Amino acid sequence: MDCFHEGPNFLVIDPEECIDCTLCVPECPAEAIFAEDDVPEEQRRFIAINAELAKEWPVIVERMEPLADADEWNHKPDKLKYLQRS
Template identity: 70%
Template sequence: MTFVVTENCIKCKYTDCVDVCPVDCFHEGPNFLVIDPEECIDCTLCEPECPANAIFAEDDVPDDQQAFIALNAELSEQWPVLAEQKDAPADADDWNGVEDKLQYLER
């Protein structure tokens, strides 16, 4: 099993989760993070660290977020590894909790 970053991370991109990851499985895109399912060791450390509550165990991904399982796998092959915490975007708090953000995902 792996963990999955879901829609609420889009335009929030808090990186608190990255700081606790022991295997550097996070990858960074312009306004979203993903988890590489091949690298994730299911340690559970990232999930409680996410201020946006956007990380779920694969088996617990909400029904309306299931597409993010494949999206994490796809984008983790394209985006670079992020191994250190960074500042969130200045407007991250404004985007936290906004629904239907997939349209804003930058690849």
Template identity: 55%
Template structure:
């Protein structure tokens, strides 16, 4: 199970999460950061440092943000 970055990150791109990730699975996209679901070790280090609370464990992504699960995965295809 991976973590997912959702819409509050769009346009903010603070990068605090990138610095905390021990496996370098967070990558910068054009409009937001993305977490590689194949590399994420589900450690949760990124979640508490996000200043806009955009990061969720996949099973806790809010209903209105569900599309970001696929958006994160598609970024790495």
């Protein structure tokens, strides 16, 4: 499956490739993946961001270890301002 794409400091899921099987949901250590119908209202804007950036960023083909500071960022609010698009 070529759903996941990696940017400088962010991962996205290509909504065109994702078949909404939810197999990745329990694998996400940040609990940041939802079936499309279950995306919380305050996070729905990320669907469009994922679609846009998946067209630009390379596909991830192997599972990777979390970044060293991943736990610091987990559940931190207002992270969108730190998104690096290139």
